[in-house]
Amino acid sequence: MLLVFVDETSDSKFKEYFGLCCATINSSFYRQIKEDFQHILVDGGWNPDVEFKGSYLFSTLSGDTQVSIEKRIEIASNILALNTSKQNARMKFTYLKLPPQQRQKDAYLEYLPVLLEKALPKAEKRAGKDILSLHCDRRDDITSREIYNAVIPIIRKRGYTLLEDIVISRSGFHTVGILYADIVGYLYARVDTIANDSELFENVPPEQWENNGKLKKLKSSTTLLGLIKKFDRYQVVLKQ
DSSP states (O other), X not given: OEXXXXXXXXXXXXXXXXXXXXXXXXXXXXXXXXXXXXHHHHHTTOOTTSOOOGGGTTOTTSSOTTSOHHHHHHHHHHHHGGGBOSSSBSEEEEEEEOOSSSXXXXXXXXXXXXXXXXXXXXXXXXXXXXXXXXXXXOOTTOOHHHHHHHHHHHHHHTTOXXXXXXXXXXOSTTOHHHHHHHHHHHHHHHXXXXXXXXXXXXXXXXXXXXXXXXHHHHHHHHHHHTTOSSEEEEEOOOOO
16 A cells, blocks of 8 residues: 655745645555654654654754754654665655745645656555555645545546545644655755745855855755655746
């Protein structure tokens, strides 16, 4: 069975920025990945009652404030390292950057099928490998039925049968797949927005780059993304 987890990401400075990230995990790997993920958090001193999400990585005011930024980056590094085995990637990540100037709800429902079409391999017709379970982070403005109607044609097109119904979860310590989608989506969005922030590079002289908070975030995010074995990135370009 293929487990599919979806989360979204945006940016506080670039209000029109919006992306969707998908993590796909073979169900045979899920148990060990979840156990290891949770052990890494606990061993790193992170409070299990506090969500470990991407936007908390570089913020001393958010998340578990008892854990330093350096320790958070170490935790994220160990978590992302779980995505590989000696022979094959245990997980695959797919990111879709959406066009600007759309209502987020409309963009989410319109482009989630596009993301899934990119992310889903063609189903194998044997031993339950054509069963798919789809899990999405909760949005108060979107129902599971709306998501189902948007994605079921693509799920069927790729040869899968949906397990029961769409699962919508409030992310936390136990929603490991959604946390993976959140962290990877956040990191890629930070690399994308900071690297293309011309105003930042114009206002910060090169001799100050080493100590600039945003540029340090860019460097750390790039390093963390480098730990991912399978990561496909796409961008929707609207026709003029």
